[in-house]
């Protein structure tokens with residue numbers, strides 16, 4: 105089978121990113137772009153981001169997770185600490201996050217180090233989740249391990265639902281957050297004729313330095 109998709113191309117005309125409109129602090133620009141994409145669309149999960157880690161065999165691996173909080177402290181997502189991604193982070197905490205917001209022809213790439221969030225942060229978020237998601241977290245206690253079938257999951261779900269019919273489900277200790285603390289950001293705005301705008305922030309001596317990159 106052979107598919108030729110070389111004709112899939114489009115012009116990027118929706119915006120620009122100039123040195124005049126950026127801030128000293130990249131988080132402010134992230135926040136501005138996040139607000140702008142939030143105003144543009146409700147149809148996609150704008151907080152979906154690609155998390156890249158290095159597996160124990162040295163290969164990179166990407167997957168999508170949901171950003172739940174961001175602040176000067178960092179970018180927080182939640183997951184299972186037994187999962188493949190968590191094991192990778194716990195042996196090498198250098199990670200990359202990326203966002204692609206097609207509606208605005210924008211991409212943001214963040215490089216940083218990931219750390220487990222405090223129990224309080226994980227607990228508060230777990231307790232705010234809908235019942236089904238809490239049960240799901242218990243069912244997938246060993247996220248990323250091989251399971252026998254779909255029905256295995258569904259049977260477990262029903263069993264756990266019944267077990268906790270009259271009681272609260274508390275956070276399993278193997279479930280919680282990671283916070284990614286950025287050391288580098290790249291903001292990419294698609295432009296005409298592939299002359300895209302790319303502004304990189306690098307943290308040097310506690311200060312953010314900006315540079316423009318060739319597209």
Ligand SMILES: Cc1cc2nc3c(=O)[nH]c(=O)nc-3n(C[C@H](O)[C@H](O)[C@H](O)COP(=O)(O)O)c2cc1C
Nearest residue numbers: 152167168169170181182183184187188189190248
């Ligand atoms: C839109 C979207 C959102 C997701 N959000 C999360 C998330 O917040 N946390 C999570 O652990 N997995 C999330 N997943 C599933 C992951 O992509 C992945 O399949 C799972 O975490 C297992 O990854 P691992 O085996 O690399 O650890 C999401 C997937 C998609 C497509």
